[in-house]
Amino acid sequence: MITEEIGTFSDTVEEAAPVEACTKCTACNTVCPVARSTEIFRGPKFLGPESERYRSQPEAAVTAGLDLCSGCKLCEVTCPSQVTIQEYIRRAQNKGAEEKGRTLRDWVLGHTRLLSRFGSMTAPLANFGNRNPLVRLVMERVLGIHHKRPLPRYQWLTFERWFKRNSLSPRGGGSGRGGLATHRTVAYFYGCWVNYNERRLGEQVVAILERNGIDVIVPKQQCCGIPAVVNANMDLARKYGVENVRRLNGLPPGVDIIASSTSCGLMLKHDYSHLLDIPGAEQVGARVYDICEYLWMLHEAGELNLDFQPVTTRLLYHAPCHLKSHGIGYPAMRLLRLIPGVQLEEVDEGCCGISGTFGVKVEKYDLSMKIGSRLFAAVKAAGSDAVLADCETCRMQVEHGAGAHSAHPIDILARAYGHG
Amino acid sequence: MKADIAVVGSGLAALVATRTLQQAGRNPVLIWPGLSSLYFTYATVDVLGYSDLTATQPVEQPEAGVAQLIADHPDHPYAVAGLDALRSGTTLLIEWLRAAGFSWQGSLAHNLLLPTAIGTPKPSCLVPDSMAPGDLRRDEPIVFCGFHGYEDFVPELAASNLSRSWGRGEGSVRAIRVSLPGFDASRLFTSIDLARSFEDKAFRQEVASRIRREISVDGHRLGVPAVLGLTHDSDIHSSFATQVGHPVFEIPTLPPSVLGLRLFDRLRKHIQESGVEMIWAAPAHEAEVSDGRCRRIFLKSAGREQPIDARAYVLALEDTVDGALRAGVHTVVDPFFHQSLAHHAVPTERTDESLFKPQPFASIGYPVTDRLQPSDDAGRPLAGNVFVAGGAIAGYDPVGTKSRGGLAIATGYRAAKEAMAA
Numbered sequence: 114m115i116t117e118e119i120g121t122f123s124d125t126v127e128e129a130a131p132v133e134a135c136t137k138c139t140a141c142n143t144v145c146p147v148a149r150s151t152e153i154f155r156g157p158k159f160l161g162p163e164s165e166r167y168r169s170q171p172e173a174a175v176t177a178g179l180d181l182c183s184g185c186k187l188c189e190v191t192c193p194s195q196v197t198i199q200e201y202i203r204r205a206q207n208k209g210a211e212e213k214g215r216t217l218r219d220w221v222l223g224h225t226r227l228l229s230r231f232g233s234m235t236a237p238l239a240n241f242g243n244r245n246p247l248v249r250l251v252m253e254r255v256l257g258i259h260h261k262r263p264l265p266r267y268q269w270l271t272f273e274r275w276f277k278r279n280s281l282s283p284r285g286g287g288s289g290r291g292g293l294a295t296h297r298t299v300a301y302f303y304g305c306w307v308n309y310n311e312r313r314l315g316e317q318v319v320a321i322l323e324r325n326g327i328d329v330i331v332p333k334q335q336c337c338g339i340p341a342v343v344n345a346n347m348d349l350a351r352k353y354g355v356e357n358v359r360r361l362n363g364l365p366p367g368v369d370i371i372a373s374s375t376s377c378g379l380m381l382k383h384d385y386s387h388l389l390d391i392p393g394a395e396q397v398g399a400r401v402y403d404i405c406e407y408l409w410m411l412h413e414a415g416e417l418n419l420d421f422q423p424v425t426t427r428l429l430y431h432a433p434c435h436l437k438s439h440g441i442g443y444p445a446m447r448l449l450r451l452i453p454g455v456q457l458e459e460v461d462e463g464c465c466g467i468s469g470t471f472g473v474k475v476e477k478y479d480l481s482m483k484i485g486s487r488l489f490a491a492v493k494a495a496g497s498d499a500v501l502a503d504c505e506t507c508r509m510q511v512e513h514g515a516g517a518h519s520a521h522p523i524d525i526l527a528r529a530y531g532h533g
Numbered sequence: 534m535k536a537d538i539a540v541v542g543s544g545l546a547a548l549v550a551t552r553t554l555q556q557a558g559r560n561p562v563l564i565w566p567g568l569s570s571l572y573f574t575y576a577t578v579d580v581l582g583y584s585d586l587t588a589t590q591p592v593e594q595p596e597a598g599v600a601q602l603i604a605d606h607p608d609h610p611y612a613v614a615g616l617d618a619l620r621s622g623t624t625l626l627i628e629w630l631r632a633a634g635f636s637w638q639g640s641l642a643h644n645l646l647l648p649t650a651i652g653t654p655k656p657s658c659l660v661p662d663s664m665a666p667g668d669l670r671r672d673e674p675i676v677f678c679g680f681h682g683y684e685d686f687v688p689e690l691a692a693s694n695l696s697r698s699w700g701r702g703e704g705s706v707r708a709i710r711v712s713l714p715g716f717d718a719s720r721l722f723t724s725i726d727l728a729r730s731f732e733d734k735a736f737r738q739e740v741a742s743r744i745r746r747e748i749s750v751d752g753h754r755l756g757v758p759a760v761l762g763l764t765h766d767s768d769i770h771s772s773f774a775t776q777v778g779h780p781v782f783e784i785p786t787l788p789p790s791v792l793g794l795r796l797f798d799r800l801r802k803h804i805q806e807s808g809v810e811m812i813w814a815a816p817a818h819e820a821e822v823s824d825g826r827c828r829r830i831f832l833k834s835a836g837r838e839q840p841i842d843a844r845a846y847v848l849a850l851e852d853t854v855d856g857a858l859r860a861g862v863h864t865v866v867d868p869f870f871h872q873s874l875a876h877h878a879v880p881t882e883r884t885d886e887s888l889f890k891p892q893p894f895a896s897i898g899y900p901v902t903d904r905l906q907p908s909d910d911a912g913r914p915l916a917g918n919v920f921v922a923g924g925a926i927a928g929y930d931p932v933g934t935k936s937r938g939g940l941a942i943a944t945g946y947r948a949a950k951e952a953m954a955a
Contacts, residue, residue, distance in 0.1 A: 136854070140568035143725050143789045155721060190814040193567030193854050382836030398836035413535050440815030440834035442534070442562075447810070461802060 132201070134194040135162035141188035141198055146434075146464035146484045147181055154181045157188035160205075161198035168205060176209030183468035183481075184343040185434035200388050203342060210345035218257040222470040223344035226336035226353075229309035232267035239267050259478035263513050265310045265505075272308045272315040276331045279316075297416075298328040299407070300361065300370045304377040305336050306505040317527035318373050318404055324530050325411060325418050330368070332360050337377040338389070340470055347389065354385045354394065361397045370397070373404045373523060375435045375504040376469065382439065403436070405444040405503065405522055412451070421529035423454035428525065429497040430459045431488065431511060433504035434468075445503055445522035452529045460495060462488040465502075467510035482514060489514040501525065535842045536562040536810075538952050539830065541817045542849030542857075543569035545578070545938055546923025548800050549622055549945035550847045550952075552629050555809060557953060563809055564832065564841065566816035569801075570851040570924075571793035574937065575785040578626070578659035580619070580641060582935025586891045591656040595939065596620075596641035610926045611936075613903055614943035622946030623939075627659070633803040635796075636662040646670055648756060650686050650786050652677075652694030652706075656935055661792065663761060663770035666754050667782030674705040676748055676779075677756045681712040685724060685786045686758035711743040727760035728791045731769060741776035748779060759783035759791045764798065815839065816856050818868035820846075820916060827916040830869065844918065845952035848899075848907070849945055851924035858897065858925065865897050867925075870907060870915045874898065874927065891933035898927035905948050918955040920948035 135158075142148050142156035155178055168174070179202055188198040210219070221228060232239040242248040249260040258264075299322060307315035322329050335357050338350030361370055361381075372378035381401045385394035402410070411417040430446055449455050465485045466472055472481030492500055492515035499518045500511045508519040527533055540551045543565035554561040580595035584602060592598040599619060603612040611619070623641055630637050639645060639659040646654045646669040654669050667675075675695065679688035688708035696706040714736060716722060730736050744755065761783055762769035774781040785792050805811055815832035822828070827846055832839040848869065850857030858874060859866050865875040875897040877883050883894045899907045899921045906914035907921050922944035924931050931937035 138568075138573060138854075139723055139725075139789050140572060142723065143568065143572070143794065149729070152715075152720065152722075152726070159721070191568045193570075193856070195566070195816065379835055401836055409534075437814050438835060440812065440832055441839060442810055442812035459805070461805070 132162045132165045132196065135192075135196045136194060137163070138193065140191050140193060144187045144191045144463075146185060146187065146466065147183055147480070150483045151181070151480055154178060157182065157198045157202070161188065161201040162196055164205070165201040173212055174205050174209035176206060176213075179206040179209065181477075181480075182206075183464075183466075183471040183477075183484075185464050185468050186438045187434050187464065190434075190437045197387070203345075203347070203388060206345045207347040215345055216257065218474065219344040220346070221256060222473065223341040223346040223349055225340040225470070226305050229267065229305050233269060233271055233309040236267045236269040253475055257475045258473055259475045262473050262478055263509065264473075265306075265509065267309055268312055270312060272303050272312045273331065275312055275316065276319070297326070298330060298365075298368045300330050300332050300364050300368050302334060302337070302357075302361075302370055302372045302377060302381060302401070303331065304372065304374040306374055311505065314373060314521050314523060317523050317532055318371075320532040321408070321523065321526055321530060322371075324532075325408075325416065330364075332364060334360060337374075337380040339376050339380050339384070342380075342384065342388065343469055343471065351389045351391060354380070354389050354391045357381070358385060358391050358393050358397050361400075362393050364400075368400070369407065370401045371404050371407050372401060373503075373521065375403065375433045375439070378403045379435045379438055403439060403441065403444065403503065405448050406439070406441050408526070409444040409448055412448070418530075419451065421452045422531055424452055424525055424528050425454040426498045426525070427456045427496075428458075429492060429495055429500045429517075430457055430522070431465065431492075431500055431502045431507060432459065432461075433502055433507045434464050436503055445501065449501075449522055449525055452525065455525065455529075457501075458495070460488065460491050460500070462491045464488075465507045465510040465514070467506045469506050472506075472510060481510070485510055485514045492517050534562075534812075534839065536560070537843065538562075538845045538847065538949075539564060539841050539843040540847045540849055540949075541565065541830070542847075542851065542855065542923065543797065543813075544571055544574075544849065544851050544855070544923055544941060545626075546851075546941035546945035546948075547847070547849035548797075548804070549626055549942050550849055550922055550949040551804060551809060552625060553622070553946050553949035554953065555804065555807065556625065557949075559953060561809055562841070562843070563804075563811045564815065564817055565813055565850075566856050567814075568789075569793065569797040570855045571797040572790055573788045573854060574790060574793055575657075576790055576793035576796045577647075577657040577661075577664065577785070578623075578639070578938030578942065579656065579935040580623075580644075580658040580939030580942075582644065582656035583933070586930060586933045591644065591646060591654070593644055594642060595644055595656075595658050599939065608928065610901070610929050610940055610944060613901060613905060614940070614947040618947040618950075619939060619943035622942035623659075625946065626942055629800070629803075633799050635799065638662055638665045647782075648675070648691065648695055648699075648784060650691060650758065650784050652691035652696075652698075654695075654698060658939065661783075663759070663781075663783045664785075664792075665782065666780040667756055667784065669699055672701055673752060673754050673780070674701065675707075675756055676753050677706070677708045677784075678744055678747075679708065679710045679758070680716070680727070681710055682716050682718050682720065683713075683722065683724075683727060683758065686784065691756070691784070709744070709747045711740065711747060714739050723789065724758060724760050724786050724791050725763070725789055725794070727758070728763045731760055731773075732762045732764070737769065737773055738776055741773055744777050748777075751779075754780040754782060756782050756784050758786045760786075763791065763794060817841070818856070820869040820919065822870075822916045825914070825917050827919045845955040846916075846919045847922055847945075847948045847952050848919060848925060849922040849941075849948065860894075865894075867899055867907070869919075872899075872907070872909065872915070874900075891930055895930040895932050896928060898925045900927050904951050905944060906951075918952070920951045920955075922948040
């Protein structure tokens with residue numbers, strides 16, 4: 114009897130991990146930086162797969178505690194059964210927000226691009242306001258943005274406009290200006306951060322690629338959508354994602370896509386197709402590389418220009434949580450160790466605590482600093498010229514919490530190429 | 534990504550293989566999915582606890598026991614790896630533990646006999662200092678101490694079971710419970726939360742004084758669940774024992790295993806600091822074989838499959854939990870070569886109804902050649918440069934014979950040596 118009944122099931126092994134794949138091993142709770150830092154958070158195991166078994170579409174979402182999930186994804190990285198813990202939490206949180214509405218603050222933070230565009234257009238004023246204690250107090254009261262959290266500095270000249278004016282690449286054809294003749298063309302997904310806050314990083318990315326004989330094109334693009342995802346606005350994230358997927362799928366075949374922000378890259382590679390179910394996203398994801406991953410690939414192919422000037426410096430490397438989700442190891446460390454003079458050590462103390470917009474919020478700021486406290490202590494104890502991290506908000510947090518100078522790994526590589 | 538030798542896995546076999554390669558001047562990369570398999574085990578090194586699945590008397594001398602096992606069963610994975618691999622691998626591990634700052638006890642000459650969380654005696658070969666005072670070859674009476682609200686360790690159950698098999702007379706085994714500051718009944722917590730709290734000195738002192746009030750007589754030893762700190766085990770353990778005023782021993786509990794976490798985290802950091810590249814979060818599968826050699830394996834990275842192109846590969850995964858095996862309803866396959874490793878017409882044949890009996894699924898794994906290469910039905914290697922180590926090897930039950938650690942060491946060491954020569 115048993116044989117016959119079970120025999121009707123397919124014997125193929127399930128590839129996607131459904132909620133039943135969770136064996137309740139508690140691995141996720143063990144590594145969750147939030148659960149480590151506050152006992153009021155019940156942890157990814159309970160809020161993800163265990164609650165998921167009781168969630169149903171017609172019923173109202175139970176959202177208690179979900180907002181404490183910072184979205185670092187270490188739970189998914191850690192799960193031996195590849196359960197999509199984060200996706201359960203995000204979907205439930207989004208459903209709750211659709212039913213009950215979202216706060217003005219979460220709406221604003223989800224619209225990072227809009228906010229940044231405004232900040233960039235009014236750059237001197239916005240920067241003054243972001244550093245003015247009185248303005249910050251008002252922001253805390255009205256918007257719920259913690260007054261102690263340093264906000265990023267906006268720049269008037271965006272990367273997009275800079276590229277149009279300054280790049281010497283012949284945009285989508287011909288050969289690059291570097292010494293090596295290759296056939297590679299890449300499309301740069303620069304993201305909101307490079308566009309509105311750190312144009313210099315984008316300039317360095319372009320310079321390094323061109324130095325390696327690669328043509329850089331900059332397709333028109335939207336926000337990757339991750340601020341919207343973590344602020345329970347999946348419709349908005351999907352809208353952005355659909356637009357990006359459409360534009361990126363329109364790139365000529367053979368053009369690789371690179372991202373210099375860990376989290377933007379992860380959205381393009383993975384979350385568009387999995388969390389947001391965007392048609393055509395898998396084709397995009399398969400073409401996306403983190404900038405350091407891409408340069409390392411060039412190195413392995415013997416195509417990386419190794420004509421480095423020595424950079425005598427002592428550096429620490431902090432691996433962003435979302436980089437772990439890429440599943441590519443730490444290519445930045447491999448890459449920088451090629452440069453003479455560079456002394457590089459990993460500071461392996463887990464999540465920095467900021468998690469994008471999480472640590473900006475008035476009720477999360479203290480928690481975010483507590484999560485990062487181990488990292489801050491280790492950074493201070495080790496001492497260094499700079500702490501490197503591929504993720505922009507990790508860099509903000511390390512500077513704020515440890516008082517250390519922070520930079521993208523690309524900054525060191527650019528110096529080695531003489532583009533410091 | 535290119536690599537010299539890729540080691541896939543995160544348990545003891547993978548760590549020993551990686552260390553062996555690194556000590557020999559090679560350049561291994563360590564790859565694993567999810568949390569280390571050590572988080573799900575006792576994390577003691579059990580070389581041979583029982584000579585076979587029907588034995589009732591524990592093995593006293595593991596090295597002699599393994600030699601006998603090899604003589605009796607020339608196909609056993611211990612026989613394939615060889616006694617020398619066990620000896621050399623054990624020496625390597627003991628030296629590594631010392632270098633990484635651990636304080637462990639034991640040798641291949643004698644097993645310790647330690648009480649489990651349910652009060653059964655379990656033979657182990659190498660154990661942390663914090664467990665050793667529980668050795669049942671000693672006679673001091675035992676007090677099991679549980680904590681209110683922590684349900685993964687029930688001291689009354691451990692005491693009643695142990696007094697039946699070990700009792701040294703009236704009152705030689707008993708149970709107490711104390712409450713913990715900050716852990717009331719409404720709070721959900723695991724061994725990990727407790728271990729974090731035990732890192733706090735004031736917390737520890739308060740718990741020690743509550744325990745002291747419960748034990749009035751001298752000469753007892755105290756068994757507590759293994760929650761005495763997540764990282765600095767020996768310091769916390771010895772200071773806690775001094776505060777309690779009795780020898781204290783830790784007892785491994787249900788996963789997540791604090792002992793496994795301590796062991797893995799420190800060995801991982803130690804080997805990483807010495808320059809070994811690690812890629813985690815990426816399940817490995819799909820061996821691409823041509824001309825009898827594995828050219829690449831693939832990682833399921835975000836967005837696409839990431840090829841790992843190494844000269845040789847050590848597959849040191851443990852079981853279905855960490856992706857060494859894929860179990861369908863009837864068939865168990867290996868994810869690298871897609872060989873069928875077991876087929877059960879009736880799926881329940883895979884298990885025994887009694888949870889405490891040896892489980893048939895425990896022996897399912899990769900058949901190997903005499904060089905630990907995965908082999909086909911005819912015993913021919915599937916790839917000349919791939920070697921299997923640890924729990925994924927077919928033909929033995931690491932749980933039933935209490936031999937997971939020793940086999941991990943012996944096969945991890947031997948697989949690494951073979952990989953260097955491949």
